[in-house]
Every structure is written in structure tokens, then in C-alpha cells.
Amino acid sequence: MANTESPINPFETAKQQVDIVADLIGLEGGIREVLKHPKRELTVNFPVRMDDGSYRVYTGYRVQYNMARGPCKGGIRYHPQVSLDEVRALAAWMTWKCAVVNIPYGGAKGGVICDPKHMSKGELERLTRRYASEIAAFIGPEMDIPAPDVYTDSQTMAWIMDTYSMQKGYSVPGVVTGKPISLGGSEGRGEATGRGCAYVIRESAKDLGLHLKNASVAIQGFGNAGSVAANILADEQGAKIVAVSDSRGGIYNAGGLNPHAVEEFKKKSGSVVGFPGAKAISNEEVLETPADILIPAALENQITKKNADKIRAKIVAEAANGPTLPEADTVLFQKKITVLPDILANAGGVTVSYFEWAQDIQGFFWPLAEVNSRLERVMVQSYNDVHRVAGERKVHHRTAAYALAIQRVVDAIRIRGIYP
Numbered sequence: 052m053a054n055t056e057s058p059i060n061p062f063e064t065a066k067q068q069v070d071i072v073a074d075l076i077g078l079e080g081g082i083r084e085v086l087k088h089p090k091r092e093l094t095v096n097f098p099v100r101m102d103d104g105s106y107r108v109y110t111g112y113r114v115q116y117n118m119a120r121g122p123c124k125g126g127i128r129y130h131p132q133v134s135l136d137e138v139r140a141l142a143a144w145m146t147w148k149c150a151v152v153n154i155p156y157g158g159a160k161g162g163v164i165c166d167p168k169h170m171s172k173g174e175l176e177r178l179t180r181r182y183a184s185e186i187a188a189f190i191g192p193e194m195d196i197p198a199p200d201v202y203t204d205s206q207t208m209a210w211i212m213d214t215y216s217m218q219k220g221y222s223v224p225g226v227v228t229g230k231p232i233s234l235g236g237s238e239g240r241g242e243a244t245g246r247g248c249a250y251v252i253r254e255s256a257k258d259l260g261l262h263l264k265n266a267s268v269a270i271q272g273f274g275n276a277g278s279v280a281a282n283i284l285a286d287e288q289g290a291k292i293v294a295v296s297d298s299r300g301g302i303y304n305a306g307g308l309n310p311h312a313v314e315e316f317k318k319k320s321g322s323v324v325g326f327p328g329a330k331a332i333s334n335e336e337v338l339e340t341p342a343d344i345l346i347p348a349a350l351e352n353q354i355t356k357k358n359a360d361k362i363r364a365k366i367v368a369e370a371a372n373g374p375t376l377p378e379a380d381t382v383l384f385q386k387k388i389t390v391l392p393d394i395l396a397n398a399g400g401v402t403v404s405y406f407e408w409a410q411d412i413q414g415f416f417w418p419l420a421e422v423n424s425r426l427e428r429v430m431v432q433s434y435n436d437v438h439r440v441a442g443e444r445k446v447h448h449r450t451a452a453y454a455l456a457i458q459r460v461v462d463a464i465r466i467r468g469i470y471p
């Protein structure tokens with residue numbers, strides 16, 4: 052999902068990130084190549100009956116990047132700009148993300164090229180069920196477990212779970228996570244990405260001596276991750292949300308926006324744009340807002356070498372996957388901005404997905420307080436691990452997170468050995 056000005060291939064970014072860390076930890080050519088290739092890729096073209104009776108052929112993907120540490124895990128995205136290289140990059144990032152928070156998974160990702168905003172619920176259900184049956188042979192609780200991502204949600208997961216279960220002849224709740232609670236979903240999964248992001252911001256702020264009470268926060272993308280992070284930072288830390296945006300544009304109020312009221316407004320009107328009492332700004336301006344904390348919570352390739360110099364935050368916490376290009380990383384590092392990388396900052400979602408899968412397999416469910424306290428423990432531990440490696444190796448947090456994650460994946464590959 053490159054920005055329109057400069058089409059950037061996210062998989063090239065993903066491979067570049069591997070090389071940077073492979074050089075740092077002195078990884079030899081063979082294993083390095085393994086880390087730069089997806090293990091398995093599936094492309095499916097399938098027809099869907101539209102409401103007007105016509106048929107359309109859609110293209111979908113599922114990429115299983117690496118399963119050295121356990122079954123593959125990762126979301127499914129519905130978006131017009133989905134491409135195989137984007138899904139490959141996202142699958143690689145899932146591999147490192149699961150390793151950085153040390154949950155026993157490899158990484159995968161799926162996507163369907165479609166425009167969900169212009170499809171009816173019936174069309175989305177038929178698309179989802181057909182895509183699910185096309186990839187059914189490659190997923191399962193022990194093999195590859197999808198979850199929600201951009202423009203998919205718990206309803207999408209319910210349809211996948213049902214389609215897969217119908218084919219098996221019995222209910223298989225552990226085939227997907229991010230399900231509705233009534234189908235074996237976990238308490239706290241819906242808000243886990245935003246909550247996890249708020250925890251790592253809190254830990255980083257402590258290290259930097261930044262008080263979160265009244266600290267200003269700008270958020271690009273007011274979907275599941277961005278809106279929840281806003282609510283938690285405002286409600287639990289007393290931070291002031293000064294700017295937010297969605298795909299239609301942004302809003303700004305130096306005195307602070309009430310994120311709950313913005314959420315309500317967006318629910319009714321479809322966008323944050325037009326929220327009373329706020330100044331209209333563009334999506335790019337949200338990134339450049341004078342705020343202590345910037346949370347890119349939308350899509351890839353948002354912080355580039357063009358705008359990196361204009362970022363004024365002390366902390367950039369990546370709730371989105373891949374929002375910062377490697378060239379921009381260097382600029383942010385020189386400006387002494389702390390970047391909490393995506394594979395750490397948004398790992399709360401997959402962490403509670405892991406809890407959901409574990410609960411499904413045991414058929415034993417935990418109360419919300421237990422989910423949240425386990426999530427907090429994982430996020431704090433992972434932040435501390437990354438921060439320690441950053442200090443030891445004198446690198447920024449992204450490189451540290453990658454070094455930690457890649458080392459864990461490499462250890463698993465080595466100890467298993469190369470088959471045959």
C-alpha cells in the first residue's frame with residue numbers, strides 16, 4: 052500500500068531490514084537467504100456472486116513466511132491495494148513480531164484485493180467464505196491461524212471459522228482468532244493492539260522521563276488500534292489527544308480532543324472529519340503536528356525521507372505495520388526521536404490472539420482482568436528486552452527488536468537443523 056507519490060515495495064523494505072540486522076549479528080549467507088524468502092505462498096482466484104446477480108473474480112493470497120518457532124500466525128486484509136509483495140512483507144513482519152514478544156508462532160499474512168467499503172454485507176460474506184474455502188487446506192489450529200487486519204473484523208473471523216468447521220464436520224474455534232466472544236473469542240482481544248501500544252509508550256516514557264499526564268498525542272488512523280490507544284492513553288495516563296485522522300482527513304485541537312466523543316462521531320458520520328470544535332488538517336499534517344507522542348496507526352510507508360525531518364514528537368509508536376521507511380529511520384534516530392517499532396508497539400494484538408488460541412485449545416476461558424494482566428506482563432517484558440538490546444548494541448529500538456527477534460528465529464532454525 053505504497054503512498055501514491057513514490058510507489059515503494061514493502062517487501063524490499065522488509066528484506067532491507069533483515070540485511071541490516073544480519074550484518075549486525077554476523078549472520079552467514081545461507082540462513083540470511085532463508086530469512087529473506089517466504090516458505091510458502093498461495094494465490095487464489097475465485098468467483099463471488101454479487102448482489103445484482105453478476106459474478107466477479109477476486110484474487111487473494113496467503114503467505115506463510117516462516118514456521119520454525121511454531122504454527123504461522125497473522126491477519127487477513129481486505130483492501131484495493133493488496134499485492135503479493137505487500138502480503139509477503141506483512142508475513143515477514145508477523146514472523147519477527149511473534150518472536151519479539153516470544154510467543155510460539157511463526158508468521159503469515161493473507162489479503163484479498165477488493166474494496167470492502169463498496170461491498171454489501173452479503174457480498175463480503177460470500178467473498179470471505181469462498182476465500183476461506185480456497186485456503187482451507189493450508190490453515191488450521193496447528194498450521195496457520197488467521198486473524199483480523201485492515202478492514203476485516205470479528206464477523207469476518209466468524210464466517211471463516213464457520214466455513215472451515217462446516218468442511219471439517221465439527222467446530223474448530225482455534226482455526227482463527229479475533230472471533231466474537233460467543234464463538235470462543237477472548238475477552239480483551241478487540242482492544243489488545245491499542246492497549247499493548249499504550250503499555251509500551253508508558254514504559255518508554257518512564258525511561259525518557261516524559262510525564263504522560265497532559266503529554267500531547269497525535270494519531271494517524273482512528274481505526275481499531277488508533278482509537279483504543281487514544282482512549283487508554285487519555286483515560287489511564289491522562290494524556291491529551293490533540294490530533295487524529297482517518298482515510299478522509301484529520302482534525303486538530305491544541306486544547307485536546309475527547310477520544311470517546313470522536314469515536315462516537317465517527318461511528319455515526321463515518322469519519323472523524325467535521326468533528327465539532329476541531330480544526331480540519333490533512334493526514335500529512337497529523338504526522339507533523341507538534342505533539343510529544345506520534346502514533347502512526349494506519350498503513351505502510353507514511354514516514355519517508357521527505358517528511359521525517361518535520362516530525363516533532365519525542366516518541367513515535369508504530370501501531371500500524373511498516374509505517375516508517377528505513378531511510379526515514381535514520382533521520383528520526385539522528386533527531387533523537389525514540390521509535391517504538393511496529394513489531395513491538397502493535398504486538399499486543401497477536402499476543403492476545405495467542406491467549407485466545409490457547410483458551411480455545413483448552414476449552415477454558417479467562418476473565419478480562421487475567422487477559423489484560425498477562426498482556427501487560429508480555430508487553431513490559433518485551434519492551435525491556437528490546438530496550439536492553441538497544442543499549443547493549445548502541446542501536447535504535449527497531450534494529451534492537453529485529454536483532455532480538457531474528458536471533459530467536461535463527462536459534463530455532465539452527466537447533467531444528469535443515470531438512471533433510
Ligand code: GLU
Nearest residue numbers: 125126198199200401404
Ligand atoms: N493483524 C494483526 C497484526 O498485524 C493481528 C494478527 C494476529 O492476531 O494474528 O499483528
